[in-house]
Amino acid sequence: xxxxxxxxxxxxxxxxxxxxxxxxxxxxxxxxxxxxxxxxxxxxxxxxxxxxxxxxxxxxxxxxxxxxxxxxxxxxxxxxxxxxxxxxxxxxxxxxxxxxxxxxxxxxxxxxxx
Amino acid sequence: xxxxxxxxxxxxxxxxxxxxxxxxxxxxxxxxxxxxxxxxxxxxxxxxxxxxxxxxxxxxxxxxxxxxxxxxxxxxxxxxxxxxxxxxxxxxxxxxxxxxxxxxxxxxxxxxxx
DNA sequence: GTCGTACATTGCCAAGTGGTTATAGAACTG
DNA sequence: CAGTTCTATAACCACTTGGCAATGTACGAC
Numbered sequence: 001x002x003x004x005x006x007x008x009x010x011x012x013x014x015x016x017x018x019x020x021x022x023x024x025x026x027x028x029x030x031x032x033x034x035x036x037x038x039x040x041x042x043x044x045x046x047x048x049x050x051x052x053x054x055x056x057x058x059x060x061x062x063x064x065x066x067x068x069x070x071x072x073x074x075x076x077x078x079x080x081x082x083x084x085x086x087x088x089x090x091x092x093x094x095x096x097x098x099x100x101x102x103x104x105x106x107x108x109x110x111x112x113x114x
Numbered sequence: 115x116x117x118x119x120x121x122x123x124x125x126x127x128x129x130x131x132x133x134x135x136x137x138x139x140x141x142x143x144x145x146x147x148x149x150x151x152x153x154x155x156x157x158x159x160x161x162x163x164x165x166x167x168x169x170x171x172x173x174x175x176x177x178x179x180x181x182x183x184x185x186x187x188x189x190x191x192x193x194x195x196x197x198x199x200x201x202x203x204x205x206x207x208x209x210x211x212x213x214x215x216x217x218x219x220x221x222x223x224x225x226x227x228x
Numbered sequence: 229g230t231c232g233t234a235c236a237t238t239g240c241c242a243a244g245t246g247g248t249t250a251t252a253g254a255a256c257t258g
Numbered sequence: 259c260a261g262t263t264c265t266a267t268a269a270c271c272a273c274t275t276g277g278c279a280a281t282g283t284a285c286g287a288c
Contacts, residue, residue, distance in 0.1 A: 008135040019129035020246085021122040024202070031206060037265060050247060052266060057245095071255040071264055082206050088138070089200045092145060092193060134276085151235060164277060166236055171275095185234055185285040230288085237282070245274070252267070258260090 010062070011088060014081045017061035022046065023054050027063060027077060034067065034074035124176070125202060128195045131175035136160065137168050141177060141191060148181065148188035 017023055022044050029035060029043055041051045055075055058064040062081045067074045131137055136158050143149060143157055155165045169189055172178040176195045181188045 008138075011138065012133055012135060015129050015133035016245095018202075019126055019133055021126060022246090024122075024125065028205065038263090046246095047248065048265075049249085049267080053246075056266090068255095073265065077206070079206060082203050086200065086203045088132075089196050089203070091142065092191070092196050136276090152233090160276095161278060162235075163237080163279085167276075170236090182285095187235065232287080233285085235282100235284080238280080240278085240280105242277090243275080246272095248269100248271080250268085250270105252265100254265080255263085257262075 010081070010084060013061040014063070014085050017057050017063055017081075018085065020054070020057075022051075023058055026051075026054060026058065026075075030064065030075060030077035034076045036072050036074055038072075040075070124195070124198060127175040128177070128199050131171050131177055131195075132199065134168070134171075136165075137172055140165075140168060140172065140189075144178065144189060144191035148190045150186050150188055152186075154189070 018027075025043065026035075026040055029040065035043075037048060037051050037055060040055070041048045044051050044054070055064060055066075058075075059066065062078055064075045065078050067076055132141075139157065140149075140154055143154065149157075151162060151165050151169060154169070155162045158165050158168070169178060169180075172189075173180065176192055178189045179192050181190055
């Protein structure tokens with residue numbers, strides 16, 4: 001079935017995008033609103049081209065959308081691929097306790113700026 | 115913080131393991147019980163060494179555990195890393211409707227054998 | 229012991245990844 | 259216009275990945 005192929009390719013890109021900690025940090029940052037490559041570069045502690053590359057990977061996975069504002073380009077997080085990932089994982093009947101979620105989320109955001 | 119490092123490394127491996135469709139198929143297969151490399155090789159349509167490699171990747175991500183039974187080695191799925199992945203995704207407040215879950219899971223397992 | 233089966237490991241290759249520096253382009257500023 | 263800022267692209271590098279065939283190893287059967 002052809003549709004399955006496309007699905008696989010999407011999940012390939014989504015999980016591959018999530019498999020890099022710099023990209024995960026970028027996504028976590030984008031929860032609190034759009035950011036420019038310059039801002040993300042400061043966060044990542046890498047060169048600007050490196051961050052541009054990461055943004056491109058996130059974009060191709062659909063996790064991020066660019067939006068021009070004059071000479072700045074803001075990256076905006078897109079939740080759809082995260083839902084796809086969550087749906088895949090949910091096939092294993094892994095139920096995450098919502099309270100545990102919030103706890104871990106809090107811990108992680110607390111140690112964000114390592 | 116050192117703990118964060120370990121966490122990142124784990125998520126790196128988990129998402130990287132999930133980023134390959136062959137490995138995802140293996141995991142989906144293992145939902146219905148342990149399987150040997152030989153069985154998984156038939157499923158994957160790849161060489162036996164290729165499947166062994168995939169199993170090793172899954173093992174290093176903690177997604178799978180080997181268990182000897184005489185000359186056969188059964189792979190057993192481990193849910194803990196999937197929970198870690200789900201917890202990460204849940205930080206984005208992506209809530210997957212449980213009914214939608216089951217629907218998509220059903221569709222995917224229906225088109226499993228390509 | 230020898231044979232056969234199941235699996236892992238090795239060696240190889242093409243392609244992809246993640247980083248860098250240097251350069252180019254796009255848009256505002258003066 | 260020239261200059262500055264923000265971002266993307268190019269070129270390069272070391273390393274990893276995913277596949278293969280060939281070989282090695284571990285175990286049970288005979």
